[in-house]
Amino acid sequence: MKPALLLLAALTTLPSCxxxxxxxxxxxAGLGGAGLASAVTRDTAVxxxxxxxxxxxxxxxxxxxxxxxxxxxxxxxxxxxxxxxAGTVARWQVKHSLPVGDPxxxxxxxxEIGALGLACREIVFSVDGEVPIETEFFTAIICRQGERWxxxxxxxxVARWGSLQ
Numbered sequence: 335m336k337p338a339l340l341l342l343a344a345l346t347t348l349p350s351c352x353x354x355x356x357x358x359x360x361x362x363a364g365l366g367g368a369g370l371a372s373a374v375t376r377d378t379a380v381x382x383x384x385x386x387x388x389x390x391x392x393x394x395x396x397x398x399x400x401x402x403x404x405x406x407x408x409x410x411x412x413x414x415x416x417x418x419x420a421g422t423v424a425r426w427q428v429k430h431s432l433p434v435g436d437p438x439x440x441x442x443x444x445x446e447i448g449a450l451g452l453a454c455r456e457i458v459f460s461v462d463g464e465v466p467i468e469t470e471f472f473t474a475i476i477c478r479q480g481e482r483w484x485x486x487x488x489x490x491x492v493a494r495w496g497s498l499q
Contacts, residue, residue, distance in 0.1 A: 403430060407437055408485035412476040415441045415457045416483030426459065438462050439469070453478040454486060 407428050414426035420443045427438035439460035447454040454477040461470045477486040 399432070403432070403434060405485075406430065408474075411439075411441055411457070411459050411474070412483040412485050415443060415455065415459070415476055416478075418443045420444070420446060444473070447475070455483075 410428040411426050414424045418424055418441070423440050423442045425438065426441050427436060429436050439462045441457055441459040444456045444458050447456060454475055456473065456475055458471060458473050461472070463469050474485065474487040476483045478484075
């Protein structure tokens with residue numbers, strides 16, 4: 335593996351560096367695309383166009399990856415919360431295939447919501463920080479879809495909202 339790729343992989347494992355790497359890599363890709371284009375053509379408009387195109391493609395790829403990671407985390411929390419009874423607490427953890435950190439925490443059911451075949455639950459979950467004092471707490475809604483529990487809170491990471499995001 336090339337040293338640059340090893341450095342990139344190592345940086346993504348550090349929480350503060352992960353956002354820098356993900357945000358900065360799109361810009362680096364755009365600059366690299368523009369640099370490569372300038373070696374092929376002297377037309378600045380073409381060079382700029384290629385750079386912007388590569389930048390846009392890299393950002394779209396990063397956004398797709400970020401949504402996939404967040405969906406995996408939401409599914410992990412919903413799976414841990416699904417079999418619980420109100421007031422009980424369970425641990426959740428997600429193992430990502432990418433070196434971006436494996437979040438974990440606790441989840442509990444606050445209340446049951448539903449009627450006429452609609453089974454939903456309001457949950458409170460924590461996300462463990464590096465130091466216990468940094469633990470964060472959030473609320474969400476999960477609903478049963480067939481045999482599984484799925485994230486139902488409306489937010490940009492919920493794929494079914496499509497263009498309404």
